[in-house]
Amino acid sequence: MKIFSSEQLYEADKATVERQEITSEALMERAGTQIFNWLHQRMQGAPVPIHIFCGIGDNGGDGLVVGRLLIEHGYNVIVYVVNCSDKRSKNFLLNYGKIKNATKKWPILMKSEADFPEINNEDIIVDAIFGIGLNRCPVGWVKKLIQYLNENKAFKLAIDIPSGLFSNSPLEDKEAVVNANHTLTFQTPKLAFFLPETASFVSNFDVLDIGLDLEFLQNTEPLAQLISKPEAQRFYKPRDKFGHKGTYGHALIVAGSYGKIGAAVLSTAAAFRIGAGMVSTFVPKCGYNILQTSIPEAMVITDKEEAFISDITVDFEPSAIGIGMGIGKNKATVEALKSIFQKKNIPFVIDADALNNISENKELLKLIPKNSVLTPHPGELKRLIGEWKDDYDKLEKVKKFSGKHGLVVIIKGAYTIIVYGDKLYINTSGNPGMATAGSGDALSGVITGLLSQGYDPLLASVFGVYIHGRAGDIAFGQMGYEAVMAGDIIDNLAEAYLDLLEQPEIENESNGEQ
Ligand SMILES: NC(=O)C1=CN([C@@H]2O[C@H](COP(=O)(O)OP(=O)(O)OC[C@H]3O[C@@H](n4cnc5c(N)ncnc54)[C@H](O)[C@@H]3O)[C@@H](O)[C@H]2O)[C@@H](O)CC1
Numbered sequence: 307m308k309i310f311s312s313e314q315l316y317e318a319d320k321a322t323v324e325r326q327e328i329t330s331e332a333l334m335e336r337a338g339t340q341i342f343n344w345l346h347q348r349m350q351g352a353p354v355p356i357h358i359f360c361g362i363g364d365n366g367g368d369g370l371v372v373g374r375l376l377i378e379h380g381y382n383v384i385v386y387v388v389n390c391s392d393k394r395s396k397n398f399l400l401n402y403g404k405i406k407n408a409t410k411k412w413p414i415l416m417k418s419e420a421d422f423p424e425i426n427n428e429d430i431i432v433d434a435i436f437g438i439g440l441n442r443c444p445v446g447w448v449k450k451l452i453q454y455l456n457e458n459k460a461f462k463l464a465i466d467i468p469s470g471l472f473s474n475s476p477l478e479d480k481e482a483v484v485n486a487n488h489t490l491t492f493q494t495p496k497l498a499f500f501l502p503e504t505a506s507f508v509s510n511f512d513v514l515d516i517g518l519d520l521e522f523l524q525n526t527e528p529l530a531q532l533i534s535k536p537e538a539q540r541f542y543k544p545r546d547k548f549g550h551k552g553t554y555g556h557a558l559i560v561a562g563s564y565g566k567i568g569a570a571v572l573s574t575a576a577a578f579r580i581g582a583g584m585v586s587t588f589v590p591k592c593g594y595n596i597l598q599t600s601i602p603e604a605m606v607i608t609d610k611e612e613a614f615i616s617d618i619t620v621d622f623e624p625s626a627i628g629i630g631m632g633i634g635k636n637k638a639t640v641e642a643l644k645s646i647f648q649k650k651n652i653p654f655v656i657d658a659d660a661l662n663n664i665s666e667n668k669e670l671l672k673l674i675p676k677n678s679v680l681t682p683h684p685g686e687l688k689r690l691i692g693e694w695k696d697d698y699d700k701l702e703k704v705k706k707f708s709g710k711h712g713l714v715v716i717i718k719g720a721y722t723i724i725v726y727g728d729k730l731y732i733n734t735s736g737n738p739g740m741a742t743a744g745s746g747d748a749l750s751g752v753i754t755g756l757l758s759q760g761y762d763p764l765l766a767s768v769f770g771v772y773i774h775g776r777a778g779d780i781a782f783g784q785m786g787y788e789a790v791m792a793g794d795i796i797d798n799l800a801e802a803y804l805d806l807l808e809q810p811e812i813e814n815e816s817n818g819e820q
């Protein structure tokens with residue numbers, strides 16, 4: 307599913323009105339009707355008071371449509387106009403008139419704190435104050451109203467986007483955003499829903515298809531692509547009936563140092579489970595017995611050093627190399643990295659201490675083969691590209707870094723983002739149970755194993771991040787968040803594949819899966 311900017315959505319709006327030969331008022335009616343249907347389906351006529359707070363723009367207009375439809379269906383509705391400006395939009399005014407006709411009275415006009423209504427914890431709040439047209443932070447009594455709503459325990463449903471949140475630019479005032487329990491967003495989710503500083507305002511969301519012009523949506527380059535099951539299903543490369551282990555490549559994992567051989571074990575196991583034909587693992591001598599015992603399927607090659615890696619020599623041509631997990635920062639290890647980057651001109655997966663060594667020895671950057679995949683968590687990323695002001699600044703910096711060096715960068719975390727030049731892919735699988743030691747080692751093994759099977763680096767990254775997260779979700783289903791260990795994620799790669807190969811999901815409007 308594509309994520310568009312607010313500017314693109316206004317263009318889509320315009321294209322829809324022109325090509326479908328409808329009025330923008332009709333489009334608003336469509337949008338409001340979708341919200342009404344969502345509520346009506348869940349409330350089934352329940353007499354719970356619904357407080358609808360409408361701004362004076364088109365988001366407010368949507369709120370008025372919802373209010374009118376609910377009233378016409380006998381719901382207990384109180385509609386307020388948050389009168390923060392006299393510049394009411396055309397469609398707001400049209401619907402203001404319509405709701406008056408339906409109810410024979412005007413909505414309640416709010417002009418200051420004195421107008422804040424009493425709301426019970428069991429009531430429902432619909433937030434239609436600001437949508438994607440927010441152009442400055444809410445201040446004064448409007449900010450106070452947002453805070454007042456947030457203090458209330460009533461269920462808060464935001465229309466399109468929680469008021470106070472900019473859809474694709476930095477948040478300036480965290481105190482002036484509606485903390486929505488659920489958001490019903492039109493046509494595509496907004497970028498702010500997925501970034502660490504703003505995602506918490508959008509704990510749950512559904513995407514409502516309001517039928518914006520398909521040609522525009524298909525032909526417009528989005529801000530980002532959201533990756534869910536349907537996309538992953540398209541990326542999957544089916545196994546060949548006549549394939550043999552050589553068909554699926556020989557992956558090399560270079561990992562581990564004294565006390566961190568587990569990192570090598572985890573990434574090796576993950577590379578096998580994701581389907582690499584063969585996996586050889588290069589470790590310091592101290593890792594030999596551990597590897598041979600824990601993963602008999604792996605071939606093990608050892609360094610001349612006992613406790614760390616100093617010189618990576620192998621007697622075969624790997625189809626992919628995953629490097630860095632638990633290797634430490636010994637000087638000799640840095641030299642070994644330098645030399646292998648120069649010797650092997652294939653895409654690498656570069657993780658953990660390999661990234662830290664690169665950050666401390668920036669000359670290594672130039673030696674990394676093009677289209678290699680870097681998998682930093684936020685700490686490693688900061689060391690690599692420096693501090694950032696906010697999430698958007700971070701994305702711009704990573705895009706620049708990726709473009710300059712010709713690398714895929716995976717920004718790990720909840721909603722992992724894969725960056726390749728100007729392109730952003732946002733993963734939707736995964737859960738906080740995966741915040742556990744070694745889950746990153748598993749990811750590097752997964753991506754290395756996919757590269758070795760012939761997935762190109764971008765595809766291996768996007769698909770690998772999804773399936774790793776999905777395996778984590780399945781592990782969560784079995785044992786809850788806390789008990790998940792990295793090994794459980796690896797064990798569930800099998801289930802994640804089976805889940806992927808089930809009948810394709812019907813692409814519907816919910817959960818961002820389109
Ligand atoms: N573009 C689309 O595809 C569609 C948009 N619709 C709705 O239209 C919304 C966008 O409507 P608008 O562009 O009218 O914008 P909004 O309704 O988001 O609000 C903008 C209005 O509020 C004022 N404003 C902005 N920030 C303010 C602040 N901090 N304090 C006080 N006033 C402030 C602006 O000057 C403007 O008058 C969407 O979010 C969505 O709800 C739907 O009706 C249907 C289709």
Ligand SMILES: Nc1ncnc2c1ncn2[C@@H]1O[C@H](COP(=O)(O)OP(=O)(O)O)[C@@H](O)[C@H]1O
Pocket residue numbers: 658682683718719720721722735736737738739740741742743744745746747748749
């Ligand atoms: N809250 C979360 N939600 C989703 N995925 C998460 C979450 N926390 C961690 N992960 C995933 O777990 C992995 C953690 O990687 P990393 O921090 O490198 O772990 P380690 O270094 O211990 O192996 C990443 O793939 C990350 O996206």
Ligand SMILES: [K+]
Pocket residue numbers: 365433434435436437464465466467468469
């Ligand atoms: K809103």
